Amino acid sequence: MSTFLNLLAYGLADGAILALAALGFVLIYKATGVINFAQGEFLLIGAYLMYTAWVVLGLPMVVSVLVGIVAATVVGVLVERLILRPMVGEDPISIIMVTIGLAMLLKAVVQMFYGTTPRSQPAVLPTGSVSVLGATLPVNRLLVILIAAVVLTAFTLFFSRSKHGIAMRAVADDQQAAMTMGISVRRIFALSWALAAVSAFIAGVLLADLSAVDQNIAAFGLMVFPVVILGGLDSVPGTIIGGLTIGLLTQFVSGYLDPGLATVIPYVVLVLILLVKPYGLFGETRIERV
Template sequence: MSTFITLVIFGLSEGAILALAALGFVLIYKATGVINFAQGEFLLMGAYTFYTAWVIFQLPLIVALIIGIVIAVIVGGVVERFILRPMVGQSHISIIMVTIGLAGLLSALVQMFYGTQPRAMPALFPTNSVSVLGGAVPANRLWVLLIAAIVLTLLTLFFQKSKHGIAMRAVADDQQAAMTVGISVRRVFAMSWGLAAISALIAGILLADVTAVEMNIVSFGLLVFPVVILGGLDSVPGTIVGGLTIGLLTAFVSGYLDPGLAEVIPYIVLVLILLVRPYGVFGEKRIERV
């Protein structure tokens, strides 16, 4: 029983980080129709930006976080304005190739300035073990789960209640109709990239705290694809469910079967979902007539 509880906490914490990372992916896809293959690199940039401000420049924690958010918004805005906006009207494969190139560029920039060796970062949260229903888990895992839950809740309320969130949902549903009622589609596009970069920043910081500041964060970002395929490319609730499901599944397979298989199982789920329900569990089924 103790092993089961420990795996549940580990799985939920990693699943919550995955949900944060995948949320940015879904935001961009819903608003702009762009499949962003650089989402893992956004996590990487977020982790190293925060590390630079907090550890290298030794700024206070809150100041480092604010700087990270500002830089994330700037990076998201620059990518949307100068890289993706000129691609409007181009084929989907061209846009996909641009985001793949962007991923390579961001990864190369991080390696250029920081190298490839993992860097230790002071712990954000306590690392002592605590007992939860008989299972021993690091306290930082519980803090990660709490912070991710708060951020996901705030973002969900933003989409449901705020004027800008409603505008983003309107653009996602019908761009032409949104434009007729005075909603700036370009502004919504820029906002979606900015919010995606912020969610990736928070996910990258939380991941770096429980692991390390390293290039391997990118490979964790690749798990975004099984998450969004499982939950649905255009579903925010599906993203949360998909992230927690993949996190729990990976933890259980690693704990009870084989850690090597745990690295593959998310992509097995991805293939199965594409074969059985390609629009995801919560995704909208689209029928195109030609």
């Protein structure tokens, strides 16, 4: 029972971070139709923005978080404005290659300023433990689950209740119709990239606090693809279900079977979902008549 509860806590924490990272991916795809292969590097940038503000500049933690959110927003808007907007109307393969190049660029920028050596910073979350049903669970993992739940709930309310959220949903459904209603599609594109960068910043900070500020954060971001394929490329609720499923599956396979198998099991799930249900569990099925 103790092992099960520990794996459950670790799996839910990993899944919550994956859901946050995948949320940004889905936001960009729903609003712009772009498959962003640089989402993992957005997590990396987020972690190093927090490190720079908190450790290098010596700002208070709360101020560092706010500075990081503002900086992530600026990065997202600049990427959309300077890199993706000129590619509007181009072949999808060309846009995919641009996002792959963007991933390499972002990683190179981090390595240029910080190198490849892992950096240490004070713990953002408490590092103690609590006893639950006879199992000793880490407090920071439990808080990660709580923080991610709050952030995901806030995003959900934003999409369903706010003016800009409803505009984003309108653009995702039909750009031409949204334009006739006076919605600025370009502004929505920029907003989607900004929100994606903010969700990646939060995910990157939480992941760095659980592990370390290093290049492996971008590698963790690769598991975003199994998450969005499982949940659906255009489904926000699907990202939550997909993230938690992949996080739990990875931890349980690692704990009960083989840690080596746990590194590949998300991609096995990806292949199986593509074979059985290509649009994911909650994705919208599109049928094109020719």
